[in-house]
Amino acid sequence: MALTLIEAAKANKGETLRSTVIEMFARASDWLANLxxxxxxxxxxxxxxxxxxxxxxxxxxGESYTESTGVLNPLSEALKVAGxxxxxxMALIKMFGMGRRAxxxxxxxxxxxxxxxxxxxxxxxxxxxxxxxxxQKRVVGGQLIDNGxxxxxxxxxxxxxxxxxxxxxxxxxxxxxxxxxRRITAAARTTTVGGFISYGVDGFGRQVTKYNDIPLYVPYTxxxxxxxxxxxxxxxxxxxxxxxxxxxxxxxxxxxxxxNGTMExxxxxxxxxxxxAMRTRVEWLVAQxxxxxxAVARLRGISNAAVVA
Numbered sequence: 001m002a003l004t005l006i007e008a009a010k011a012n013k014g015e016t017l018r019s020t021v022i023e024m025f026a027r028a029s030d031w032l033a034n035l036x037x038x039x040x041x042x043x044x045x046x047x048x049x050x051x052x053x054x055x056x057x058x059x060x061x062g063e064s065y066t067e068s069t070g071v072l073n074p075l076s077e078a079l080k081v082a083g084x085x086x087x088x089x090m091a092l093i094k095m096f097g098m099g100r101r102a103x104x105x106x107x108x109x110x111x112x113x114x115x116x117x118x119x120x121x122x123x124x125x126x127x128x129x130x131x132x133x134x135x136q137k138r139v140v141g142g143q144l145i146d147n148g149x150x151x152x153x154x155x156x157x158x159x160x161x162x163x164x165x166x167x168x169x170x171x172x173x174x175x176x177x178x179x180x181x182r183r184i185t186a187a188a189r190t191t192t193v194g195g196f197i198s199y200g201v202d203g204f205g206r207q208v209t210k211y212n213d214i215p216l217y218v219p220y221t222x223x224x225x226x227x228x229x230x231x232x233x234x235x236x237x238x239x240x241x242x243x244x245x246x247x248x249x250x251x252x253x254x255x256x257x258x259x260n261g262t263m264e265x266x267x268x269x270x271x272x273x274x275x276x277a278m279r280t281r282v283e284w285l286v287a288q289x290x291x292x293x294x295a296v297a298r299l300r301g302i303s304n305a306a307v308v309a
Contacts, residue, residue: 153242
């Protein structure tokens with residue numbers, strides 16, 4: 001069963017340190033907070049993705065059927081190891097107490113959350129084999145939809161956004177940057193454009209904007225202060241001032257994260273060499289998986305301009 005990080009935190013009764021870290025991790029990223037994580041044994045997950053269905057037909061009395069079988073593609077996802085160490089000088093702990101360690105651990109969690117959020121979209125195992133491939137590289141073919149053909153991108157078309165939603169049966173999430181979320185809510189207030197906007201709350205009680213009853217989730221900036229879906233992509237006509245919107249059906253059997261157990265938080269105690277310090281290690285075996293061929297669609301070539309109908 002795939003659980004979100006919020007649900008995993010609720011399940012870890014009695015493990016105060018780990019549950020706190022998982023919840024902090026989720027708070028640092030809307031994407032990670034709502035992404036179902038499927039627990040797997042070992043270091044990889046093998047599955048079959050449906051490519052085509054077998055043929056069927058009507059037949060007359062005394063006639064036979066033409067035999068046919070469906071086509072499945074065997075695929076595999078390997079887990080990657082992400083994390084980091086936090087060392088706090090013993091002198092600082094003596095002066096300011098153990099709270100100094102907690103503060104530094106929270107900062108490390110935020111940094112790790114931002115990096116994994118970036119890799120969910122921009123990851124490229126060819127450039128860096130230590131990370132998994134992101135959605136920008138994975139979503140191809142009919143699930144890759146052009147918003148327009150202008151170099152540098154075109155204003156978001158709600159018709160094209162609806163087309164991307166239609167490309168994902170049962171869509172339950174839209175990933176986009178903060179600027180595009182503002183553009184969509186502004187369009188809903190414009191009588192000549194429209195768009196059905198509603199609001200709900202997430203697992204932390206925060207307001208969530210919805211388009212056509214599908215939640216709009218935004219990422220937080222990466223460690224360099226850049227949004228994972230900033231206006232720095234090439235549009236279908238070239239240029240590097242466009243962004244993308246991702247429509248997803250999240251859940252087991254569709255699109256989910258993978259992990260071998262929840263993230264680990266280990267207190268390694270005082271280091272035996274070097275600077276006298278207490279060390280904490282945060283580590284997570286993680287990857288992502290698109291099991292269904294229509295679980296994710298990418299609408300690319302969107303400029304930072306007012307939305308059009």
